[in-house]
Amino acid sequence: MNITLRQLRAFVTVAETGKFTLAAELLGVSQSSLSLLVRDLETLLGLRLFDRHTRRLELTDAGHDLLPVAQKTLMDLLSVVENSRDLLALKKGRVTIAAGSLHAATVIPDLLKSFNRRYPGIRVIVEDVAERQVRELIVAGTVDIGIGMTLEGDSSMLAQVIGHDKYAVLMHKEHPLMRKKTITWQDIAATQPILLKPPSLIRTYLDRHLARVGITLTPAYEVALPWTMTGMVRAGVGVAIVTTGVLPVAERMGLELRTVSAPVIERELAVLTRAGYPLSPAAQSLRMHLIEELPKAVASYR
Secondary structure, three states: OOOOHHHHHHHHHHHHHOOHHHHHHHHOOOHHHHHHHHHHHHHHHOOOOEEEOOOOEEEOHHHHHHHHHHHHHHHHHHHHHHHHHHHHOOOOEEEEEEEEHHHHHHOHHHHHHHHHHHOOOEEEEEEEEOHHHHHHHHHHOOOOEEEEEOOOOOOOEEEEEEEEEEEEEEEOOOOHHHHOOOOEHHHHHOOOOEEEOOOOHHHHHHHHHHHOOOOOOOOOEEEOOHHHHHHHHHOOOOOEEEEHHHHHHHHHHOOEEEEOEOOOOEEEEEEEEEOOOOOOHHHHHHHHHHHHHHHHHHHOOO
């Protein structure tokens, strides 16, 4: 049975106005075309929907039964069309973004504020997780977008690089390393620093690069999150190896952040999405906003 939207609209308009002439005028069609649409609908249903009298038009019992169903169907279809238009116009939508807990606290809030000013109808949900989980959530399709580091040869991700941050040592301002003009990885190795524990991407990347120059760091402590490292450094437990993304937190806590040389190690930060899966209009608008605004935030860490 191929009932069309035009047939339903014709039936509902005639039923609501009680006149073919007025209904035809409202729909912008000829009366003969409107009569044909209603007659075709009756033929498809095998039902008579109107009692046609010389001076009046009345719904049959079948017409009375069909009218509320047809009205609701038209309303639902119109709602779908309007929602689709709103999505295309970015008036509404839902986007989920994943970021490491540090970026979620230091970078995401300002970006959300500026994005919300542009697109107040789009709801953004933030997954603040350990950085290695960002990629897992994207691949699983749990989130639309992620902020994290690039990995060579990872064909599962589309990565738009937005900047770099360097590996650095976070320390109390009274720590002996503060007296050094230049801090090297050999200096750090002698301190037994606080490190992120495996399988942290930040830790894995660091160990790989230091291994190339024959340096191994033996940690005094291994923790899961940068926040714990920061608290330990503030308490005078030791120094911690972090990236320069910690700078806003270090400044607020009165701690010192210095890059480490010989070699200087830096990593690429990117806006990540799942390869082969197109984004919704709302998600694409957030992605473009991040690409536009994130470089400014990341540049302030260098």
